[in-house]
Amino acid sequence: MTQWTDPSTLDRMPLERGEADLDGAWRGALVLRVDPEGRIAAADGIPEPLAAPGRRRPSDILLGRARDHVWFARPVDRIVGESIGWRQAAAADQDVLASAVALGRWHGSAPACERCGAATMTHQAGASRRCTHCGELAFARTDPCIIIAITDPDDRLLLAHNVAWEASRVSIVAGFIEAGESAEQACFREAQEEVGITLDSVRYISSQPWPLPRSLMLGFVGRTVDSRITVDGDEIATGAFYTREELVAAVESDEVVLPQRASIARSLIEQWLSGR
Numbered sequence: 001m002t003q004w005t006d007p008s009t010l011d012r013m014p015l016e017r018g019e020a021d022l023d024g025a026w027r028g029a030l031v032l033r034v035d036p037e038g039r040i041a042a043a044d045g046i047p048e049p050l051a052a053p054g055r056r057r058p059s060d061i062l063l064g065r066a067r068d069h070v071w072f073a074r075p076v077d078r079i080v081g082e083s084i085g086w087r088q089a090a091a092a093d094q095d096v097l098a099s100a101v102a103l104g105r106w107h108g109s110a111p112a113c114e115r116c117g118a119a120t121m122t123h124q125a126g127a128s129r130r131c132t133h134c135g136e137l138a139f140a141r142t143d144p145c146i147i148i149a150i151t152d153p154d155d156r157l158l159l160a161h162n163v164a165w166e167a168s169r170v171s172i173v174a175g176f177i178e179a180g181e182s183a184e185q186a187c188f189r190e191a192q193e194e195v196g197i198t199l200d201s202v203r204y205i206s207s208q209p210w211p212l213p214r215s216l217m218l219g220f221v222g223r224t225v226d227s228r229i230t231v232d233g234d235e236i237a238t239g240a241f242y243t244r245e246e247l248v249a250a251v252e253s254d255e256v257v258l259p260q261r262a263s264i265a266r267s268l269i270e271q272w273l274s275g276r
Helices: 022-026 091-108 183-195 244-252 264-273
Strands: 030-034 039-041 061-066 069-075 083-085 120-123 128-131 143-151 157-162 173-176 199-210 215-224 236-242
Touching: 030 091, 039 091, 061 091, 069 091, 091 199, 143 183, 143 199, 143 264, 157 183, 157 244, 157 264, 173 183, 183 199, 183 215, 183 236, 199 264, 215 264, 236 244, 244 264
Parallel strands: 030 069, 143 215
Antiparallel strands: 030 039, 039 083, 061 069, 120 128, 143 157, 143 173, 157 236, 199 215
8 A cells, every 4th residue: 555655635725825716716616515523425425525516605614626626625513415434535535535524623613712712713714713802823733643563573463452442353553642752752652551562663654644533643663572462451452463374364254353444554554464
């Protein structure tokens, strides 16, 4: 899988926000209606992440250009009719949909000003919000997370089962970066906290936006010198190291279910399976 290192498919049009002729930009544009759960309306019952063009509203959010169209997001309270999740979309559409979900949900929540507590309004075509009282600008927040594929001295991959998942689902270790912590430090800490593993080294691979809730996943691979696992019991229920042959057999027999193909977790697992 190479989608995590490809250039973005979305041109965010930074020079066309603010005083741009957005009504002009609207001609031939597409709008994505996004609800508070991150669901996106599908057009005319067709399971594609496109909605029919219409008149621009003040609350519409300019996302940018992709595939010869200008795209907007429109926060709505609920979607009537068919909808999809951004992770169900084709890889070519995920830049657009991830931006639509992240910005649509943020604007839809109408956050109060962090400085004075007053109401805020959409600003610069949705790139920010401005306080109606003190004028303070606010931008959508992104919380960085690490996700790491850990291998042992025999090049086996560690997969763990979260207590909140269905019985057979497994994935690699992940967690939020804490205040004052580097991404690499978070890898070492999360490995120790969740599965009792001491890492010897880590290496950054790639990243993926994850707009539910509002995260940026930073993907790493890491190596441990010890194969002993001690799960925390609170977040992680079980964990085990797999050879490539063991994992393929476990997937084929439905003993384990891997993360969905749209995720960076699956990308890192498949890179290891291919020997990279």
